[in-house]
Amino acid sequence: MADATQSSPSSPAAPSSFDEVFCGLLPRLYRRAVMLAGNRHSAEDVVHEAYLRLAARPQRFLAHPEPYAYAFTAILNIARDAYRKDRRQVLVDEVEGMEGAGRPGAGSGAAARPAAGGGSWDGGVERRHAEIEAVRLLSRLSHRQAGIVILVDLDGYTIDQAAQIMRVHRGTAARHRARALTRLRAYLVETQQGRAGR
Numbered sequence: 001m002a003d004a005t006q007s008s009p010s011s012p013a014a015p016s017s018f019d020e021v022f023c024g025l026l027p028r029l030y031r032r033a034v035m036l037a038g039n040r041h042s043a044e045d046v047v048h049e050a051y052l053r054l055a056a057r058p059q060r061f062l063a064h065p066e067p068y069a070y071a072f073t074a075i076l077n078i079a080r081d082a083y084r085k086d087r088r089q090v091l092v093d094e095v096e097g098m099e100g101a102g103r104p105g106a107g108s109g110a111a112a113r114p115a116a117g118g119g120s121w122d123g124g125v126e127r128r129h130a131e132i133e134a135v136r137l138l139s140r141l142s143h144r145q146a147g148i149v150i151l152v153d154l155d156g157y158t159i160d161q162a163a164q165i166m167r168v169h170r171g172t173a174a175r176h177r178a179r180a181l182t183r184l185r186a187y188l189v190e191t192q193q194g195r196a197g198r
Contacts, residue, residue, distance in 0.1 A: 018058035022051060025068050029075060032150055034131070035138050036079040046082060050074040069165040072151070076166070080143035137184055145180035148173050 026047070033043035033050075053074055054061045064070040134154075138146045144166065151162035163173035 018055065018062060021062060021067050022054065022071065025071055028068065029071055031131070032072060032154075033075050033079065035135050035150060035154075036076060036143065036146055037082065038135055038139050042079075042082065046075055046078045049078045053078070066165075069157075069161075072147075073165055073167070076143060076147045083143060137187070140187055141180045141183060142176075144168075145176045145183070148177045149180050149184075152177055 029047055029050070030043060033046045034040055037043040037046050050071060054071060061067055061070055138149065141149065147166055148162055151157045151165060152159060157165065159174050159177065160170055162177075163170045166173060168176075
């Protein structure tokens with residue numbers, strides 16, 4: 001009977017180590033999922049779906065030399081699939097409301113000015129504003145371009161590492177990143193010119 005009690009704790013140990021590793025990555029995965037999905041609710045769905053997919057084969061996740069990279073790839077794929085699925089569904093009543101909402105960014109400049117002027121802590125408002133701005137900018141890119149930009153420019157991976165994580169050739173990753181940065185720069189220039197024209 002002692003053997004039965006000793007063997008039962010060992011069986012939950014494998015899932016708990018998966019859970020421990022995954023939960024250790026959760027804050028970082030949620031931040032990246034928000035950047036890919038565009039909002040917090042969709043990001044929660046994406047991370048939950050990634051958890052379910054990875055939990056189906058925990059040994060692959062745990063055996064990977066970089067569990068974050070493995071989980072990020074799953075999140076990127078799920079976010080891309082969700083985007084493709086949502087893109088096919090258009091609600092006609094909301095199209096008119098979406099055209100004018102959020103595009104000019106009327107409140108975005110005003111929120112950043114007070115925090116930028118002082119060196120004191122603002123309660124996280126400036127960081128949150130930066131995150132919202134990053135999500136807005138990344139939403140203008142394809143998922144692959146956004147993934148490369150997140151891995152290289154936000155997470156600090158090299159182009160070679162990002163290409164390996166994304167399972168593309170190094171040249172493809174570099175091209176996606178270059179196109180993404182060009183697109184972002186052009187958008188920022190256009191935005192600056194639009195604000196100067198007001």
